[in-house]
Amino acid sequence: MSDHAHGAAHDDGHGGEFHSHFKSYFSVFVALCLFTLVSYAADKIQGLFPNRNVMTAIVLGIALCKALCVMLIFMHLKFERAWKYLLLAPTFILAATIPFALTPDIGSSYYTPTAPQILEHEAQEAQKAADKASGHHKSGHGDSEKKGSHH
Amino acid sequence: MTHTHPKPLKMGIPIPNSKLGMWLFLGTEIMFFTAFIGTYIVLRMGSPGWPTDVHVTHILIEAGAVNTFVLILSSFFVVLAHDALLGQKFARAWQYTLWTLILGCLFLGIKSVEYYGKWEHDILPGHIPENDKQAMDKVVRKFGAIVDTRLAAAFPKIPKREDQKSELDSKIAELKVKKDATAADKKELAEAEALDRLFTEQVDLKEHVRANWSLAFPLAAFDQYRTMDDSNEEWKMKYAAWKAEHPDLKDLNEYLHDGKLGPVTLHEVNDRVEKLKEDEHLGPLLASLQPAHPILYGNLFASNYFLMTGFHAIHVIIGLFMFTLVLKKGSRLSLNDATFVENIGLYWHFVDLVWIFLFPLIYIV
Numbered sequence: 001m002s003d004h005a006h007g008a009a010h011d012d013g014h015g016g017e018f019h020s021h022f023k024s025y026f027s028v029f030v031a032l033c034l035f036t037l038v039s040y041a042a043d044k045i046q047g048l049f050p051n052r053n054v055m056t057a058i059v060l061g062i063a064l065c066k067a068l069c070v071m072l073i074f075m076h077l078k079f080e081r082a083w084k085y086l087l088l089a090p091t092f093i094l095a096a097t098i099p100f101a102l103t104p105d106i107g108s109s110y111y112t113p114t115a116p117q118i119l120e121h122e123a124q125e126a127q128k129a130a131d132k133a134s135g136h137h138k139s140g141h142g143d144s145e146k147k148g149s150h151h
Numbered sequence: 152m153t154h155t156h157p158k159p160l161k162m163g164i165p166i167p168n169s170k171l172g173m174w175l176f177l178g179t180e181i182m183f184f185t186a187f188i189g190t191y192i193v194l195r196m197g198s199p200g201w202p203t204d205v206h207v208t209h210i211l212i213e214a215g216a217v218n219t220f221v222l223i224l225s226s227f228f229v230v231l232a233h234d235a236l237l238g239q240k241f242a243r244a245w246q247y248t249l250w251t252l253i254l255g256c257l258f259l260g261i262k263s264v265e266y267y268g269k270w271e272h273d274i275l276p277g278h279i280p281e282n283d284k285q286a287m288d289k290v291v292r293k294f295g296a297i298v299d300t301r302l303a304a305a306f307p308k309i310p311k312r313e314d315q316k317s318e319l320d321s322k323i324a325e326l327k328v329k330k331d332a333t334a335a336d337k338k339e340l341a342e343a344e345a346l347d348r349l350f351t352e353q354v355d356l357k358e359h360v361r362a363n364w365s366l367a368f369p370l371a372a373f374d375q376y377r378t379m380d381d382s383n384e385e386w387k388m389k390y391a392a393w394k395a396e397h398p399d400l401k402d403l404n405e406y407l408h409d410g411k412l413g414p415v416t417l418h419e420v421n422d423r424v425e426k427l428k429e430d431e432h433l434g435p436l437l438a439s440l441q442p443a444h445p446i447l448y449g450n451l452f453a454s455n456y457f458l459m460t461g462f463h464a465i466h467v468i469i470g471l472f473m474f475t476l477v478l479k480k481g482s483r484l485s486l487n488d489a490t491f492v493e494n495i496g497l498y499w500h501f502v503d504l505v506w507i508f509l510f511p512l513i514y515i516v
Contacts, residue, residue, distance in 0.1 A: 018238045022231065029227040033220065036510075040216045043515040052516075059511040066507045074230045075500045083164045084174075091178040095185035099193050107196035117448055120282050121200035124447075 028073045035066045173494040177501050180466075184505050187462065188512065191455045200447045207446055209272050211265060215514035218261050219506060225254035226503040229496045236492055241484045244492070245477075251499065252474040255467055262464055269453070273441075276457065279449030283417040286443035287360045290420055293440055294353045301346055301436065319347055345432040352427060356420065365413040366423060368406045371397055376412070379403060417443070456513060463505055470499050 039062050042055060049055040072078040099107075164171055195201050202208050232247035269275065280286035302315040309315045326332070326340040355370045362373065375393055380386045390403075406412060421442035428437050446452070473495045480488065 020234055020238050022234065025227060025230050025234065029223065032223045032227075036216065036219050036223065039219075039511055039515060040212070043212055056516045059515050063507050063511045067504055070226060070500050070504055070507065074226055074503075075497055081165065083166075083171075087174055087178055088181075091181045095182050095189070098186055099189035102190065102193040103196065107193040109197070117281060118199065121447055124200070 024073065028069050032066055032069055035062050035069075038062055167490050169490055169494055170497070173497050177497065180501060184459075184462070187455075187459050188508060191459060191512065194451060194455065198448045198451065202446050202448060202452055207444070208452060209268050209274055210514055211268070212514045214261050214265050215510050218258050219510045221254050221258045221261070222503045222506050225251045225258070226500050228254065229499045233489070233492050233496050236484070236486070236489050239486065241482070245481065245484055248474055248477050248492070252471055252478065255471045255474070259464060259467060259471075262460065269456075274446075274449070274453050276450050276454040279453060280443055280445040281447055281449055282445050286417050286445040287415065287420050289443045290424060290440070291353070291357045291360050294356060294424075294437075297437065297440060298346075298350055298353045301349065305343075305346060316350060319343060319350075323347060341432070345436060349433055349436055352433070356423060359415050360420065363414050365415050366419045368412050369400055372400060372403060372406070376403055376406075417445070459509055459513065463502070463509060466502050466505070470495070470502050473498065
């Protein structure tokens with residue numbers, strides 16, 4: 001796979017015909033389209049997943065596959081040398097650090113959160129539970145979310 | 152007798168400097184976008200009740216899917232452009248680049264349709280009420296702004312609102328008693344009366360929301376209720392006089408439930424807005440007033456959405472500009488441009504990569 005594929009790198013003039021890589025590019029393109037379709041389908045059949053996290057994991061996994069296709073083939077990283085690790089490893093480490101660093105502060109909390117939205121959300125959930133328990137629909141407070149869904 | 156020669160030193164990385172430069176830049180761009188995307192992920196994790204219903208957030212998944220396909224196709228074309236260039240098919244390379252540019256513009260077109268939809272529904276950072284009270288306040292504020300604008304337009308020379316209102320009142324009084332009123336006068340009177348009604352309706356809504364009393368309780372009864380004191384003979388006399396003036400209104404106690412007035416609800420306020428919009432005279436004046444629907448975490452959602460997609464769109468625009476640099480060369484395109492085209496291709500693939508992650512994170516999850 002090596003030199004032949006290297007022919008797609010910047011200098012090729014020396015020796016021999018340049019071979020177009022149309023076929024491989026086209027197969028990757030088709031694969032990307034299929035992945036996109038699967039993602040779109042996953043969204044449409046949301047209800048069939050056991051929970052939202054499963055769908056999230058699947059959809060982000062598909063996105064990772066697409067990203068790898070683009071990076072390795074279109075961006076030619078599969079055929080580049082070890083410098084790609086030297087360059088991208090610190091990038092990814094720093095990139096992953098932000099969510100990890102912020103998660104304990106913002107993504108979760110050790111103390112009881114009192115942000116207005118969280119209190120409002122809890123009130124709405126309590127209202128929904130009360131409505132369900134009492135079995136009749138209350139209008140007014142707590143209606144806002146339902147009202148929002150038919151604009 | 153073999154002696155091993157020391158291996159020749161290899162200086163640097165075996166790629167052109169511009170390509171290394173582009174990769175280093177892309178490395179920083181990866182960190183740039185993961186800052187926003189990582190923040191979005193973390194904020195969502197910490198926000199129970201984040202809006203996911205697409206009818207609330209007005210997210211068009213089809214638009215996102217089409218945009219994903221458009222960018223993937225443009226990535227494919229840009230890699231074919233480079234491929235064609237290396238194969239010395241310069242005209243074809245130029246055409247593929249043109250197609251990439253067109254697809255990039257298509258992406259921006261679809262994005263602007265989505266942005267317009269957001270603007271239309273006022274899904275903008277800082278504009279979204281997050282609970283019922285904020286929603287009611289927003290309706291009152293917007294309604295007030297409409298009334299203020301119309302009053303100021305009707306009486307541009309008068310600076311203060313109260314003076315504009317008294318001017319309106321005297322104008323109505325004048326037109327009502329005018330003899331030999333022309334059609335123009337009648338029209339003017341109708342317009343002035345509509346504006347007067349608009350003013351009254353807004354004050355009604357404003358006072359109810361301010362006092363947090365149900366719209367079923369009439370504004371005319373507010374003062375009586377506030378000073379209500381059954382044991383006070385003086386108040387009873389005033390109340391009797393007031394009742395005589397307002398025969399159409401019920402007795403105060405009939406408005407109370409368990410001795411208290413019910414609170415104003417968003418449902419009531421929105422119903423009132425819908426009713427006013429259907430009114431023959433007020434409807435046209437209230438075209439820009441919409442019922443308000445709160446979205447929990449709506450402002451955080453809008454900020455994140457516009458930050459991520461906005462920066463991505465800026466990167467797309469920069470990419471399109473770079474493609475025009477290639478297209479400008481026209482028939483002068485040659486093998487010397489291979490590195491340039493490759494680097495622009497790398498940038499464009501990166502833009503595609505970011506979108507590949509944005510699509511599931513914003514549209515699907």
